[in-house]
Amino acid sequence: MSEPTTTATMQAADGTPLKVSLARALRRQKMRALLLIAPLLGFILLGFVFPIGQMLFRSVENDVVRDTLPTTIEALENWDSTSNEAPPEEVFAALAADLQVAVDTKAHTVLGRRLNFEYSGITTLFRKIGRDVEDWDLATDGPFAPRFEDSDDEWLDPDLWRAVLAYSDRYTSGYYLAAIDKTMVNGVIESRPADQSLHLMLFGRTAWMSVLICFCTLLLGYPIAFLLATLKARHANLLLILVLLPFWTSLLVRTSAWKVLLQEQGVINDLLVAIGLLADDGRLQLINNKLGVIIAMTHILLPFMILPLYSVMKTIPPSYVRAAKSLGATDWTAFWRVYFPQSVPGIGAGAILVFILAVGYYITPELVGGPSGSFISNRIAYQWSGAGNWGLVGALGAILLVAVLILYWVYDKIVGIDNVKLG
């Protein structure tokens, strides 16, 4: 704005050019908007983006081997990992030096715990050698290979050294491989033995049971939503309360209630025995299996299907169906060709909501699932608090996250996310 203002330039009341004044006002507005959403933005960054980023990082991070055994890893580069011989003396000397530093901070036992995920028995090897190595004089006590052998002859096992070498990089794909039941041996990816393969099966089970639960909620929820949308307001409101009441009840309470109902000495079995449908020794197994999970989760997730369906159906004008009928359509044709297509956005919203919630479910499969009904989230929880393998937790979580995102993308391609309506 160096050139003198001409009379042709539009000016605001205070003499500044209108353009500048407008831009300033807009900027102020944007700032205000930003300030208004700042708490939410901060919350999302802190409570969502940051932890997920942490999880993703943890699933590949592997500093502990290189930080604890820097000179050993260097010395190991000269060792032929495909050979069936133990590494040379220089590696053991380097290891002794590294361990003498590590024992001060207990880094060696931390490393032992880490490598034990890959090679059973390393925990004890490191704990034992940590006690021995403190008394060694690095300058005079060599050669060290026999000393390690004295501590435990497994130190000469090439398999152990291959495990160390395989996890010597600062970043590893090992957790992701473990998450899909694979392992890396000498740079080649191999399947884990069948008796230790669990994750792919659990991912698969989680997915198909979630689809099934989704389908069950649709089957049960559609007629209810239809009824809600077509009944008179007085009755509809009562019915809506009945839908919402369990929705407001604690998840834990509802799951426990199902336990009481479904167990072998439970209400349903007792009833069936009392009316003579079942023999007392032939009680049905309704819980601690997949059936129990499907029943309980269908009930718990039902409102998430009914509510979006209801809000979409509410907007479908009844005159369309009437018009179809007046043109000669049967009840079924009028419903199937006219009403149903208009309710599809509600089905889409409900299905995606129920499926995504179901895939991440933890507490219900834990309580009523038994071993045959547990989900991948139960395994993730165990790895977090039980086994302490947080890298694997990150990898399993990341796979679950990506799977849901892919599904969302596929859904968008097929149905179109714009067609999803919550009301």
Add this chain to the structure above:
Amino acid sequence: MKLTTTILDAASAIALASVATAGSHMANEMTIVSWGGAYSASQQAAYHDPYIANSGIAIINDESSGDAVAKLRAMNEAGNVTWDLVDVEAADGMRLCDEGLAMEIDFDTQLAPGDDGSTATDDFGDMLVSDCFIPQIVFSTTFGYRTDMVPEGAAAPTDACAVFDLDTYPGNRALNKRPIGNMEWALLCDGVAIEDVYDTLETDEGIARAFAKLDTIKAVTRWWTAGAETPQLLADGEIFMGSTYNGRLFSVIAEQNQPVGMAWGYQMLDIDGWIIPTGLADDRLARTLDYVYFATDTQRLADQAKYISYGPARASSAPLVGDHATLGIPMAPHMPTDPANMTGAFVTNYLWWADYRDELDAKFQAWLAQ
């Protein structure tokens, strides 16, 4: 996270004020983490209440012991450890020690000597399984059964192997949903001597043998994750026989008068105790050590047995074990360490499980899911 705050009543607020000067070099509030339920209640009565009365320190109870390793690790990474003392099983104590999350203890200077004159090291003896772990009690995972469901003509079960005997004792079972304990029982009841069990489990054939034994009862077994489940299943008549912690069975039998009996044989003994997190500030550490010195002395450990049927970890406490505080029954016969209950009893091999837990757990869960 469930955080129960059991602190002082109004009365002891005065006590707090009076010792505030005396204990000024120490923090006047500490957070103690334990298991909750009847177990925390026994610690409250035997340790916390007398300690609070003496010192006026406020004790905050946190019932997070089940997740202690994971939570302590998270706190350590965040650089803000809010716990002063944590009650864990021996295996977790070892793990925390390995990871540098628990402080090493000098047992003879930081713990009270036994009141029979022995040093703390001698008094605890074999219970000292880790440099960081201060033992409190011996508990066992053992079996309870419904006395009214024992078939006519059959003798009541006396040991863990009855769980595999479906011919004599039909009905559902409950077992812990983890390999520890179950693998040992499977092999023991299949004829492997206890001293060979862990060597056997190191071989693929041994693992297959254990799973084959467990396969015989897999179809009738409920798998529990919380110790309270088996007592509930027994009370509901859902199962004939199930494993759980012996203290839980005691309360079903003696306090709730359910028709449940104990099958002590081949019980699996384990130790529970304290660890102190590393990196506590000096004043908090001083407070915690002061508490631990008091709460793990001979009398305090014996007192705890008045409230729950777990055996004190000190040898010198055993003769002091008396009657139950409210029921008035003698507690000695209900202790896992009572000679009458020790037939075939074994101690979990912590060191072995530290090495093989990851691998065997994957196999166990895969076997369960088949």
